Amino acid sequence: MSAADARPRPLTAATAGVGPRPPVRLVHLGLGAFHRAHQAWYTEQAADEWGIAAFTGRSPEAAEQLTSQDGLYTLVERAADGDRHQLITALVEAHDGADLRTLTGLLASPDVAVVTLTITEAGYRLARAGDDPLLNAEDPVVAADVAALRAGVARPEEIDGSRVLTAAGRLVAVLAARRAAGGGPLAVVSCDNLPANDAAARAALLGTARRVDEDLADWIERTVAFVGTSIDRITPRTTDADREAVAAATGFADVSPVITEPFSSWILAGDFPAGRPAWERAGAVFVEDLEPFERRKLWLLNGAHTLMAYAGPLRGHATVAQALADPTVAGWVEEFWDAAARHLTTPGLDVPAYRQALRDRFANPRIAHHLAQIGNDGSLKLAARALPVYRAERDAGRDGTAALRPVAAWMDRMTAQLADGTPITDPAADRITAAAGTGGEDTAALLAVVDATLARDADAVAAVAALRGTLTA
């Protein structure tokens, strides 16, 4: 019987004929489409008995939907010439992130050897990212977590999960329980688009733990290995049309399929003291020095994304492919890449081939990657993706204009959103709103939201101000 003949069936282990599942050895925080297109896919391909238990950030619905399908979902690899469907079985449990009791139970087991994170740049709640990251202890959510953890750390299994909101806070609670249960070492693997994301995870976790219990922080320092990664796979949000197409193609009424591009990359550096899945079987690469790869990806892919996310809408475009089809935007992207490429000189990076691959990936006509999705959290993304290129250009004696265009585009786009009432999704939304409200003189104030030091640099402010207003169609 062909899929088209029948009404789509519910997707469950029984209907899909999926047998016994692997035991949970990997816990993930930040259950979203990217995790399911990336780390879960690598784990599936490794096919070596590592099951994943994944926790959402805040929304219980995503976990409920997956639980109703026994954790199963369809991964659609959407190439320019067609879709390829794969049933992913590595995700064996899906939970609401506030379910600290379940998380504690899992982490107390020595079988759990790896914790992966996709909690977004904002989720680390840092005052400063980069080489020497620092937890923002003044962030009220961090402060509230610290207070709740201090009160409960002696009996971590009784802490009310709905009162601990940061991923780091939740991990501190469950690591306290792991320590009490005599659980051994494990690896925490950040899979977020931050420079030195291993250091970012360490700063968030230890910064929180130190404020809660020094002994626990010492134990975490000795026991947890922080692994840095550069992750890559373009994963747009799933639409109703996608769900219908999956049902028609597979015969299953999958309520939670994931659409992604065929390309994927995962580069990792660090130790896994309690083992890991054989992700290299799926093409993951383990390196000594992550930084050159991380920069190549953050600057070239994500930097171009962020430029297009703001310049695109200013010129009437809604998706990456549309923005790149505009020769003016494409020219700005190439100029930004030229600037970045001057500082990506480590042998083996093959920047020309990487750029060509990006042009092709961005132009994939069947992936509708919405610029509004990328435009979230711009104040943090610019700091990671564009400003390092600007600083490198200035240090080399150039004006760095091409690397400031994403910043100017962001300012103009934020101002336009405030004018037309489109909400600003950014942890600094209040500061952006206040700064943009200062009229024509607001460039320095807006720049200060992204980088306070740079905002005191008169040349930088003047260069951004000169670009503002020049980017519309």
Ligand code: CS2
């Ligand atoms: C994008 C990334 O939304 C964004 O900020 O730049 O999610 C991007 O699609 C991924 O990093 C691709 O690997």
